[in-house]
Each structure stands twice: as structure tokens, then as C-alpha cells.
Amino acid sequence: MTDKTILVTGTASGIGRETALLAAAEGAACVICLDVHDENNEATAHELTKMGARAIPLHVDLGNVDQIRAAFARVSAECGRLDASAHIGGFSWRGETLDVTVELWEQVMNVNLRGTFFCCQEALRIMYPQKSGAIVNMSADAAFHPIYGFALQAAGKGGIVHMTKTLALEAAPRGVRVNVISPGIVRTQKAGAERPFQPALQREQSPPDDAAARLADQTAIGRYIAMEEVARAFLFLCSDYSSGVNGDLMFVNGGGYPTLDY
């Protein structure tokens, strides 16, 4: 990532934050951080600055297309280029289909699917004229393997996968690559921790500690995936090391899909 300019969404916590920090550790010159949680996003930016990178934290609600467009316009104006754009911000929603209101549908789909689409569109606006760039989107196991209570989540994260593969066909002749990652279970928050910017979960999303141990046993790898393992995959697909990889889906789940029995 030496001297690259990279934009990451969801940088206030979890995998997005980890990816931003790893980008700086790998030599990125400028990391643009998009998140709706300003205080934590500023803290990430502060860490990046201490590591020697230029950090630009921007308040963006990924459910708001005007805010997405304004953020990428600032990137264009202030940086003049964008080498990589990692669209990680978002959330999981788990619950019964009969509990899904139109408002909830819009909240989940607008942030996860629509937000990802318009981040891609804005990144392409900058990358096409420079004839280079890499975009990496975020999916989830629920898109590939039926998990109880994830019908709405599967629709959004499944949409991201097929959208990515289709978009790659448009982007390839213009020198831009678009790929997508699906991580396994990554424990980014303590069980029951408040997640202020996502709709109330109908089911407890993080398993209680006894179920957590069982859950890890059910995975092929026998443990949770670490945030850094997902961040490394993002940076591989953002970097020139993956120059021949386009329209691809990378699983970072240690092999196979777990069954959520909580």
C-alpha cells in the first residue's frame, strides 16, 4: 500500500477500523475514513496520524446517498486520486421475517446494499479517469448458506455479491477491479454490546459466552476469525498483489460455514 490513497467505510470500529490501521502500517499515504460514529472515527484517524499517514475522517451515514457523494467529492478535491476503496461499513440484522417493516427493510437495505452500490459508483467516477483502482465490498456468510432469521440480511449481502461480479465486467476494460469478501464469524464486539447505529436486533447477535465456545467448535477452523485476518484479505484485494483478480469472491471463514445454534 506504499504511498497509496485508500478510502475505507465503517472505520469507527471492528473490521473497517482494523483495515484502515493495517493500510497505514503497510505504508498508505492517505486513509479516508467514512463512518457515522464521529467520536470513534476521530479516534481511528488519530491513530492513523500517529502512524504517519494522512487521515481524513468524514461523517457519512451510508444510508444517505447525498452524504456518500459529498464525501467522495471531497476525496476528489483534496486528494485528486483514489487507489483503493474498501466498503466495509454496515451491520447484520437478524430476526423473524414477520417482524420486518418497510422502515426496517429500508434501513437495512439502504445502508448495506444501496450504500455499497453508491460508494462503488462514486469510487468509479474517480478511478475511471485515472484508469486504475481497486474496489472491495463486504458480504457475509448469510448470503451463501441459509441461517435462521437472516432472510433480510441474505437479500442485502447476497445482492452485494452479484452486484460486485457484474460491476467487474464494466470496470475491467477501464482498468478498475471490483471484488468482494465474505468473512466467517468475527467477534468484533463484546456480547450484548450496544451498537448505536443499527436497528434493534430481534435476536441477540453475539452469542452468549457458553454458546460462543460451541459456535467456534462448529467452524472448520475451530475458532473465530480475527479482525486482522479479514483486514489482510481486504488489503490484498486493494493492492497490486491481486492485479489479476477481478469480479471475485473471497471467503475468509477458515473453511465451510458454521451453523448458528443460538
Ligand SMILES: NC(=O)c1ccc[n+]([C@@H]2O[C@H](COP(=O)([O-])OP(=O)(O)OC[C@H]3O[C@@H](n4cnc5c(N)ncnc54)[C@H](O)[C@@H]3O)[C@@H](O)[C@H]2O)c1
Ligand atoms: N463480525 C462478523 O462476524 C461479520 C461477519 C460477516 C460480515 N460482517 C460485516 O462486516 C462489516 C463490519 O462489521 P463489524 O463486524 O466490523 O461490526 P462493527 O459494528 O464493529 O463495525 C461496523 C461499522 O460500521 C459503521 N456503520 C454502521 N452503520 C453505518 C451507517 N449507516 N453509516 C456509516 N457507518 C455505519 C459503524 O459505526 C461501525 O463503525 C459489516 O458490513 C458486517 O455486515 C461482519
